[in-house]
Amino acid sequence: MQKPPVNSLNLDLLVALRDTLVKLEKEKCKGMILTSESPSVFSAGLDIMEMYRPDHNRARKFWTTLQDTWIKLYSSPYPTVAAINGHSPAGGCLLALSCEYRVMVGPKFTIGLNETQLGIVAPFWFQDCMRNAIGERQAELALTLGKMFSVDEALKVGLIDEIAKDKADAISKAEDFLDEQSGLPALARSTVKVAFREATLNRLLKNREADTKMFLDFISMPKVQQALEMYMQTLKKK
Numbered sequence: 376m377q378k379p380p381v382n383s384l385n386l387d388l389l390v391a392l393r394d395t396l397v398k399l400e401k402e403k404c405k406g407m408i409l410t411s412e413s414p415s416v417f418s419a420g421l422d423i424m425e426m427y428r429p430d431h432n433r434a435r436k437f438w439t440t441l442q443d444t445w446i447k448l449y450s451s452p453y454p455t456v457a458a459i460n461g462h463s464p465a466g467g468c469l470l471a472l473s474c475e476y477r478v479m480v481g482p483k484f485t486i487g488l489n490e491t492q493l494g495i496v497a498p499f500w501f502q503d504c505m506r507n508a509i510g511e512r513q514a515e516l517a518l519t520l521g522k523m524f525s526v527d528e529a530l531k532v533g534l535i536d537e538i539a540k541d542k543a544d545a546i547s548k549a550e551d552f553l554d555e556q557s558g559l560p561a562l563a564r565s566t567v568k569v570a571f572r573e574a575t576l577n578r579l580l581k582n583r584e585a586d587t588k589m590f591l592d593f594i595s596m597p598k599v600q601q602a603l604e605m606y607m608q609t610l611k612k613k
């Protein structure tokens with residue numbers, strides 16, 4: 376990802392990510408490493424400006440493109456690794472959680488689904504991804520708190536799989552994971568992957584329109600708009 380300054384996921388970046396994932400699958404990609412050009416941010420999550428005083432049609436397109444991107448990434452037949460070389464809140468954490476393996480550069484960055492702290496709610500499929508990675512108990516604690524984990528905490532709870540000392544080390548560890556996968560029969564590998572992920576995927580696939588409506592209704596609430604405005608101001612003042 377290369378959208379300065381913080382790889383916030385706006386409609387354009389989501390379209391680019393989705394189209395890349397579609398292309399990789401078509402071209403029978405053998406494996407993908409998702410990382411960031413920024414030296415300190417993997418992705419700042421959804422672009423707040425897409426949710427603040429939105430145009431209804433654009434907001435719908437934004438959300439359905441996010442759904443498409445997640446479905447493609449989460450169900451990809453080829454192996455995927457997130458080399459998390461910077462902070463990774465909210466939607467950034469979702470991207471990392473949707474890969475099969477996570478290597479994060481330590482020690483100073485943070486990762487987590489922090490939505491509750493912002494007065495918004497992590498959608499059920501964000502929550503499912505966290506639950507699948509760290510288990511029911513830890514996911515409930517993390518999501519109700521909107522907890523941002525340090526790299527050490529993330530490793531301890533199973534949110535990431537390995538710590539790297541810098542980006543090059545993260546890429547090297549990610550390549551080791553892909554090398555291990557490349558020795559396996561591809562169809563057997565992807566069938567097992569999809570079987571593990573099917574229930575989570577189907578939950579969104581069967582409820583896409585309801586999920587979209589919930590998002591549009593939620594961001595239309597004056598209280599949510601106020602919370603987003605205050606949050607944007609805090610970020611800008613900083």
Ligand SMILES: CC/C=C\C/C=C\C/C=C\CC/C=C/CC(=O)SCCNC(=O)CCNC(=O)[C@H](O)C(C)(C)COP(=O)(O)OP(=O)(O)OC[C@H]1O[C@@H](n2cnc3c(N)ncnc32)[C@H](O)[C@@H]1OP(=O)(O)O
Nearest residue numbers: 383419420421422423462464465466496589590593610611
């Ligand atoms: C009852 C209802 C039931 C169900 C609900 C149904 C649906 C739910 C509805 C909605 C759910 C929506 C889900 C949202 C998930 C998200 O992803 S929300 C986004 C959360 N992201 C964050 O909280 C991260 C915010 N950013 C940061 O913490 C820091 O920027 C970060 C640590 C990433 C980097 O710090 P630093 O390097 O110091 O950079 P700056 O903070 O100085 O930022 C640089 C400029 O970038 C702007 N910016 C940062 N983040 C965002 C962002 N997410 N969107 C847009 N813009 C962002 C920041 O303002 C700075 O701009 P400036 O240069 O000042 O103009």
